[in-house]
Amino acid sequence: MKCPFCGCMDSKVLDSRHSDDRIKRRRECEACARRFTTFEVVEHSPLVVVKKDKSREIFDREKILSSMLKACGKRPIPYTVLEQAAADIENALVSDLDKEVSSSRVGELVMDKLRQIDDVAYVRYASVYRQFKDTESFMEELKNILSNRGYNVSEKE
Secondary structure, rough: OOOOOOOOOOEEEEEEEEOEEEEEEEEOOOOOEEEEEEEOOOOOOOEEEEOOOOOOEEHHHHHHHHHHHHOOOOOOOOOOHHHHHHHHHHHHHHHOOOEEEEEEHHHHHHHHHHHHHHHHHHHHHHHHHHHOOOOOHHHHHHOOOOOOOOOOOOOOO
């Protein structure tokens, strides 16, 4: 960090304090021994979602929360659980350090979270997201859920 008094590029940090989106540092110049304070701001670059038609839009956690609320309609799931799930999804996407993410990746993360929260909500979301063509594909997904839960699912002939 450049000293505002002598211009020297060498300084040491004496103290750091963190607040919401900024860091306050007390520094001391190693050349002139004068002290000064710097403020660092955490820069958030926007996350962009690339849709199937190759169009792009800014990531919106509220859209995820809204779709999860629809899938969980009339289910006994607290709103705070869905808020936390949406926050977890956003954190997972941001931690990947990619500035662009495919809509299919977002959809898969939502389905994974809903699978953990409620099977009915998961099936509702998956039926729209995966666009099941017929009852056969829908039944296959239900069989997968049941077999993952430890139920014996045998094919009737």
